[in-house]
Amino acid sequence: MAVEVQPERAEPVSASTKPYFRRMGVHTGLAGAVAGYFLGHWLGNFLSSGYLQNPLSDSNDVPIVLGYALATIGWLLGLGVFNDLFGTMLGRPFPDREAADGAEAGLGKYFRFTLNHKTVGIQYLFGMIGYFLTGGLFAMAIRTELLSPSYHIMGPNQYLMVVGEHGTMMMMMMSSVVLGPFGQYFGPIMIGSKRVAFPRLEALGFWLTPAAFVILLSGILFGGFPTGWTGYEPLATEAKQGMDSFFFAFGLMAVSMTLAGFNMICTVINYRAPGMRWGRLPMFVWSMFSVSFLQVLSAPVLLGACYMALTDRTFQTAFFTNQLGGSSYLYEDLFWFFGHPEVYILALPGFGVISEIVSVFCRKPLFGYRVAAAGMLGVGLLSFFVWQHHLFDSGINPDMRPVFMLTTELISIPTGFIYLVGMGTFWKARIRFSIPMLFALAFYFNFLIGGISGVFLSDVPADVTEHGSFFVMAHFHYTIMGGLIFAFMGGIYYWLPKMLGIKLNETLGKVHFWTMFIFFNSTFLPLFALGLMGMPRRVFEYANNLQTLNDWVSISSYCLGVSMLIFLFNVVMSTLFWRQREAGNPYRARSLEWQVPTPVPPANFERIPVILASPYEYGDPDAPPVADLNPPPGVVSSAYVGASRGEA
Amino acid sequence: MTSGTTGTPAAPPAPGAGGREPRHWLRLFVMWFVLSLAADLITWYVWRPHLPPGDMSTSATGQQFDFAVLAVTGFPVVIAVLLYFAYAIVAWRAGPDDEGDGPPIHGHTKVSVTWIITTSLIVLWAFAFGTFELIVPAGAGSGEGPNPVWNLAGKTSSTWAPGQGDKLQVQVIGQQWAWTFRYPQFGGMESSKLYLPTGTPIEFHVTSLDVIHSFWAYQLGVKADANPGVDDVAYTTVHQKGTFEVRCNELCGIWHGAMYTYGNAVSPARFASWATSVRGKEAKDGLLRALPKYALTYDPTVISAIGKNLPKIDGITGAAGYYYPPSDPVTP
Known part of the structure; x- marks a missing residue:
């Protein structure tokens, strides 16, 4: 917990006063990316033209993959990601930019490689909203095509492109939707730290996401990819160049997830303030901690799979081509070994966000703190042992199916802990129906439906009918959209007053909540029925008798889109024009992030606080305040000694 | 450790509520029992014959049965959770000028243990039932790989004619x-x-x-x-x-x-x-x-x-x- 120790030669730097365009930033990054792409493309053609071809797709993918690779490197170089690294190599002192970066005024810092975790959090927040809305537009396009049982607006190729872009955008970009904005912003504050462990890794983690976003979208220029977000082989090797964008972008996001996870784990372990024992860690930090382990342990597997698939497509390796000694099962295994933890990477942060919200607006301590923490860790641990339920009918390891059925069903026990904690907290509470609380309640409702449908899917015999059908689709939209995104929205309404110092309009917020809740359910509940009636995923043609339900779903989804527009309108108007100030602690919340002033100072705390109590001691008049924010000099080190003996 | 699963077992009545605290558990149980029974009876006797994928083959019939059994197991759980939240929203909402806090209940060991045991039993039941229904009807219609361990009874010969009982x-x-x-x-x-x-x-x-x-x-x-x-x-x-x-x-x-x-x-x-x-x-x-x-x-x-x-x-x-x-x- 050596909180204030900096690297030995670190020298504080003062904020630069140069105008934006004279410094490195997004504009130089873009220039680097464009130059890198053309250099890589030329190099690829130089190395491989004429003789190196992907035998299944008859296309030469080397220039494109090298273009993407050098564009990414150029983007990072142009942003100035490696400046300090090169400087240190040249013998210059290692600069400590964090405080200066955070203190900089104006909006310029959000378009630059900056190291303050709060700046990175806000970059993530707006990035994620942008990625989410882009993915949502693809969803609208899918539902438009499904208005009629045969293809009418898009051709089959275009339809699959849209399906793939939607699925991949949501699954890969949304993996950081909570850990990015709220985890990076509030994680360090909630544990009483002035900084994160690895600010450069954290910022790099963010700046890889726009690269992944653009590369994924660039697949459209090459006709998209026909595999959906799973990228199954050997279809992926057979696909045209658009496929490279999928593997390259997903691989970049795997790097981003790994870096963000490492930083979060090290920060939580090493940067807790004195007295912030594991038993006082806010539940949101527990969820970030658990998710970070999932990211660090699973994302590298994805990176490996993406890399192997790219070499299959470029250097003619045959990891995944059955006819040449590879195995299509290998890809399925690698992908789902990442892919199942991935869905908990998406679900767990939601648990964390709503645990915070529920305690504050019930005005009660979180019920069963240890059960909640055990639930977070239990879900994380078990999620590594269930991946083969995605392959129940595939014929791989068929005798192991009862085991994977058991592990899958076991996950509902720690998930049940989260419900126990929520329900216990509501018992005899003083419930305030603020907007974040409404989203938390909707989370419990949606995730319950998602979870129970998961029990049907885990049962191998029942799964025979449900596998790969719209039933699965409805199931994971209920857990991810209905769980994670509802929690994300709740988090925005809850935390934006602290992050930006402004409050979102309440009336519009309520309209947004109710339209989103009603039309979310109206969109996705019928999909369970469609799946059970025999509609497979990712088809543009379906039986005529399913048209009424499909049209209902499509129209509901448009209404859901309008609800998102209401949200967007609210965010834009509230942050740019109405600017209703909200200072301090509007909810009288106990947790540490509400004790610091708004806007949060660049170093969060003047002095390292000493944590005196759990953040959830509502209703207990004898409970001490959560922390002493201004401990006298010398107290921190002695409290640290006491805390380590368990006496603080 | 101030917070944990061992808290005040009985919460004090809400201040200012006046009168006797209603028996929440009893009310919840009665409502849950009636609703669950109704949902399960409807599922079993009305819904089950219409459940997909129908009863055209042994595996389809088996899946229809499994689906109904899982629905009968799942409805009481869903109803319990939703009913509880609905009840909480109605019974324990704060008044417009209420600035007070709820009772400082940190946990309740008996409730937590009961919950964990109940969910574990449901999970083990689902596992045992699912495994039985997978193995006995020879894989329940799912793909079993090149060397299936759960075989369908019947002999195989190199030709097939009706009435011989061959696969x-x-x-x-x-x-x-x-x-x-x-x-x-x-x-x-x-x-x-x-x-x-x-x-x-x-x-x-x-x-x-x-x-x-x-x-x-x-x-x-x-x-x-x-x-x-x-x-x-x-x-x-x-x-x-x-x-x-x-x-x-x-x-x-x-x-x-x-x-x-x-x-x-x-x-x-x-x-x-x-x-x-x-x-x-x-x-x-x-x-x-x-x-x-x-x-x-x-x-x-x-x-x-x-x-x-x-x-x-x-x-x-x-x-x-x-x-x-x-x-x-x-x-x-």
């Missing part, structure tokens, strides 16, 4: 974007329509020629992935005559959505006469001589006749011939 073997071949069905017991006769006899144990051997497909005979409750070069076995016994849908259930390229066909379940005698007549026609065309009765790879480097001009069936050539037209260079 009928059907090879299902997926390719972009069509299904072909071959009957090794009829000399490797192949068809683009799936015909099946009723009352006969059927053994599907599912494979693919190119990418991963998935064979889904919806009304039969059969689903098995088709991996290139892999034999994926699935069993069922059809017990109703009629038409059923066959769809591809794994994204396999642009025409995945159009990769469906229909199958017919007919009486064994009618099936035998259909199969014999198609076999005779294909034998006359020379197709049966060109192709082996059964193979996992229909590859021109393995089977020399492929890639030449094979006779056409139903407007297209046989499974392998369609995939490797004579003009296509041999690039496996």
